[in-house]
Structures are given as structure tokens and as C-alpha cells.
Amino acid sequence: MKIAVVGVGVAGGYLLSRLKKDHDVVGFERMTEENHDSICAWGTSANEMRGLCAKSGINFDDFIIHHGKDMHIDMNNNERFDIKLKGLVTFDKIGLIKKMAEGVKIHYGVVPKLEELEKEFDLIVDCTGFHRSYLPKIKKDFFLPTYQYKIQYDGKVPIDDFFVKPFSGMTGYFWYFPLNENMAHIGAGDYKKNHIVETDKFFEKYGGKVTKTVGRPIRLATPNMCEPFYHGKVVGVGESIGTVYPLLGEGIIPSMICADIFVRNMHDLPKYREEVLQYFAIYGKVLNFIRAKMNGNFSAIRSIVDLISIFRYMKKNEQRFGMEIHMRDLMKVAKA
Template sequence: MRYRNPPLDDFMVMPLPSLTGYLWYFPLDNGYAHVGAGDYYKQHVKYLNDFMRRHGGEVVMKIGRPVRISPPHLCQPIMQNNLVGVGESIGVVYPALGEGIIPGMHNAQLLASCIEEGRLQEYPSKVLKKFNVYEKVFQFIRKKIKGEFNLLRDFRLVLSAFLHMKLAEDRYGMVIRLKDWLRVVEG
């Protein structure tokens, strides 16, 4: 998008109802911004159009691609023969945000260190361990989408997602508050 007066001076990620997707805004230079949305039920266009109606701007380019949010334990084999998976191809995408660039870089660093140390065979187990919280977040989102989520029964899943982001606020560029997470959970 191109704006004469950008509506926000910082990035925004807004979960959609029932955590079926999210809308994002990432400001760039000179009035440009990446604005987009994704939704399990394919209602993202409605939310995107609402955002554009409220904030104006000119659409410069449209690009759409699905994002794989299945965690690594569902994307195996991670390594087979002389093929090694990295990033989104093996589920290294944070399911709550659909964010995969930074996790993909962390994943690539993990692969590089396994190669450098001559321990390539340990790579799959290290991936599963490092990105284990993604499985819990995925379970939480899947339960929300299917209408099977119960806060009392599934509180550990919510707590795992909250603590993961709270302990990495600098990495996510957000202040993570439990009351906000609970509002999202109840949404």
C-alpha cells in the first residue's frame, strides 16, 4: 500500500475472531506499507477491505500465498537421505502469527551448527526440541478453530504460547500481557 499519511508508525498484528487468522500492517519508507491478512475460513479479504476503508491508501500490488502453520512434528521427515528441510517446509512458522522469516533464520543457524559440528544426524531431533512450543500453539489454534477449546482444560496450551512470547518480547517487538492473551483466547 502507498499512503500520503500512513495510518500507523509502527507494525501491527491483529488476530481475527477465534484465532482463525490475522491482519498485519508493516510500515516501510516513503509512505509505503505491507498490509495483508490470512484466515483459515478465507474471510481475510473482508477484514483487509475494512482496514483499507478505515485507513485509505492506494493498492500498489496484490500478492497472495497460503502459509503452512503445521508444526515440525507434523512435517516429518525433516531429513531423508541427502535432503534436509529448513523453515516453512518443515513447519518452522510460529502458528499464532504465521511468522516464518525469523524462525527460518534460527532454523538455518541450527542446521549450519549441526553441519559445522559434524552432527547432521542430530538435526531433526534438535528442530523438534527447539520449536516444540509451536506444536502447543498449533494445538491451541486448532482447538479454537474446531470449537473444541476449553480454557480450564487447555490452559497449559495458552500458557505455553503466552510464556513463549513473553520471554521473547524483544524478538517479537511487542509487549506481551496476559490480559491481552486472555482477550484473544476468549475472542
């Protein structure tokens, strides 16, 4: 088949790597090549990424920047605790995407019209993330604005490992992800739009030189809210159909898993839809939990069944999340 993959982020790059051997694949990316970057703080679980990248003949370890040991959590109520990490790393995301796309023609700085793509390609894969450029508009979307700096410090980074500060009511969180001995990503996403203020507070406290600024909304609407997944020649993969884990705002691994589901079912799109809804069903429960917190009507008693389901899902998938999962930590977040 002749396939256009529009949006060369992690989902699009991974798809190019999976499809290029058997199909005539072309990539399109709205950013110019020199400005190609990501709002994502480049954090992921090496355990899961090794297996996913191996399907494309890529050694993920070649792209790891920092191996995490502990994630420092500041609950904004004078309670602080650490979560033991089990494979959480920061990695060279853009370098990995370029490796994935090797040998494929990429048109940078271009977002072609749908009519033009339909004339030339058998299939158009919408990996444009939040923009969802070629699929019908979502009726009830839900997203957070986000903002991030890449900081270079004169000496060593101010915090030795991952640091996260959830905002009151779970409206979002501030993140600090070390990249190497003197560089880090700092940023935040917040439903109440205090993300820039919180990022700048940290920057003013610890200083450093801003080398890159990026910002865009991140979709937290889950797949059950993001239909249709396909329309005409267009099929969505990744964040365009809601594959971001709402509790963490993490979409790298989920989007790659979604791409795997697509590759298995690209000739049977109803089956693709079915598998996506089944695999990501837990995401809807997670989002309901978060929205109840945001709206101020959360009750641990009323939500205990969903909380147990979320805990069991994350506990079962500790290696995938790259951290130890304990009910006590989830309850701290739920009660804050």
C-alpha cells in the same frame, strides 16, 4: 561440499551467507529477479535479527524502515488495546536477502528437477517454504491462505504504527505494517478464507495506490508434523519443515534459527532433526491452542497448562518477539 540452496527467501538467503565461505554454494529461486518478493509483511524483532545478521557480517540496522512503539489490537468485539513494543520493526526484507546472497550465483526463474540437482550437488537444501518442492509430501499439513497489498498513500499513512485485527475464533488476522511515512503493507490470512474481503475493506476505507499484490498459503503445521526433514540428498530448512510461529504467523526469525541449527549439524542430520524438534517443541502446543479455538472446542480450564507454557515461553523471549508479553493480553485473545 557443493550445495544447492533452492528458494532464496529469508531462510535460503541466510543460509547462502552462512555457507558461502566454506562451501561451493549455488542458489535457485522460482521467481524472476525483478519479481522477487515476499508475502511476509516485513516485520520482525531487531533485537534478535542484529545477532543473527552479525554472524554473516551484516549490520541489520542498515535495513530497518520503521521502529515500532505500539501495536494497536482490535479484537473485533469492540475491545481495543495496545501492546508496548520492544524492538519490533519493519525492514527491507528483499534488500537484506540480496545482501546475504552477495557473491553467490543465483539462478532466478528456475526450479530445477531433483534428478538434475542430484547429479551436480552433494547436498540440496529445500528452502522452498510452503511448496516443499523436494521433500516427501506432509501427511497432515495445515496452512492458511494469505493475501497482501503494498500501498502508497498520497499523504501520511493512515495509522502511525503496527495494527492487527484478529478474526473471530482465531481463524487468522488482518495486519497493517507501516513501511515509511507514506507506504504500508496491508494483508490478512484466514482459515475461513475471508482474508481478501478483510484486506479490501481496509483498502476501501483508507484508499491509496496498490503498488504490489502477493498471495500464497503459509504453513502453520509445526515441525513435529512435517517429517521427514531430510530424504536422500535433500534436507529441509525453514517453513518447508514448519518453522512458523502459529500464534503470530511469523517465520523470519524461526527460519533463520533453523538455518543455524542446520549449519551446526549439516554433517549429522539425525542430530539436526533432534535439535529442531527440541527447539520448536512449544510450537506444537501453540498450534493445538489455535486449532481448538478454530474448531470451537476451546476451554480455558482444560487448556490452562498449555496457556501457561505459551505465556512463559513468550515472556522469557520478549526481546525475540519484540514486544511486552502479559498474561492479560493472551487471555483476551483466548477468550475473544
